[in-house]
Amino acid sequence: MPVFSRFLRYFMAVAQHGSIRKASDELHIAASAIDRQVLQGEKILGTQLFERLPSGLRLTTAGELLLTSCRRWSRDLNALQTQLDNLKGLRQGSTDILIPDALTKGFLPTLLGRLRQTHPGIMVSVHVRKSHDMGELLVKGHADFALMFNPGHMRELSVRTHKEIPLGFVCLPSHEIADMEEARFSLAAEYPMIVPTPPLAL
Numbered sequence: 001m002p003v004f005s006r007f008l009r010y011f012m013a014v015a016q017h018g019s020i021r022k023a024s025d026e027l028h029i030a031a032s033a034i035d036r037q038v039l040q041g042e043k044i045l046g047t048q049l050f051e052r053l054p055s056g057l058r059l060t061t062a063g064e065l066l067l068t069s070c071r072r073w074s075r076d077l078n079a080l081q082t083q084l085d086n087l088k089g090l091r092q093g094s095t096d097i098l099i100p101d102a103l104t105k106g107f108l109p110t111l112l113g114r115l116r117q118t119h120p121g122i123m124v125s126v127h128v129r130k131s132h133d134m135g136e137l138l139v140k141g142h143a144d145f146a147l148m149f150n151p152g153h154m155r156e157l158s159v160r161t162h163k164e165i166p167l168g169f170v171c172l173p174s175h176e177i178a179d180m181e182e183a184r185f186s187l188a189a190e191y192p193m194i195v196p197t198p199p200l201a202l
Contacts, residue, residue: 007041008070010034011049015067018056071141079144092121098134098146099126108147 013023014034024031042049049063059067082093099108112124129137131148138146139156151159167185171178177187 007037008073010037011041012067012070014038014050014057015059015063018058020057068140075141075144092119094123094125095145096125096127096143098129098137098143098148100131100147100149101128102149103147104128 010023010027010029010033013027014020017023017026020031020034020038023029023034027034038049045062045066047062048060049066050057051060078094085092112126115122115124127143129146131150134143134146134148135151135154135157137143139154145160151157151162169177169183169188177183177191
């Protein structure tokens with residue numbers, strides 16, 4: 001649904017390719033028309049959106065801010081379209097989620113498999129990333145939500161739900177600590193241990 005103005009559509013294409021010519025090839029629009037729209041947009045906003053370099057166009061800080069907003073608007077529009085489809089009884093749409101490598105096995109693939117069976121019209125794109133990179137990717141509009149370890153405080157994001165994961169020992173049934181109902185973590189210093197690498201090593 002082409003709700004976005006021509007300027008915003010042209011701007012996003014130029015920002016993606018770093019070139020008016022490449023944006024022209026993708027959109028099948030004359031390069032001169034795209035250039036006019038970009039220049040007019042810069043005039044209306046009162047700021048330069050691109051640095052004109054010999055190698056192509058590079059976003060300025062203002063351009064980066066506008067691109068981030070455009071991506072959010074695009075996702076909000078897609079979410080609205082999904083809600084409207086749901087009102088009409090249609091179960092369809094798409095979403096992008098970020099997960100750490102540790103969640104590529106276990107409950108999540110099973111859950112997504114069930115979702116595909118119960119809601120075949122919903123497409124879920126899963127991107128495996130490091131937890132400490134997910135916040136920035138969400139802010140820039142590269143995904144709708146993320147499952148991460150230790151999200152911490154991020155001013156532009158909110159934690160919608162969380163689960164405390166208790167620490168424990170994994171050992172053979174014959175090991176002397178296997179019969180303990182609970183144990184202090186300092187007990188680990190008394191035995192050879194296998195520990196995960198960062199970021200799972202807390």
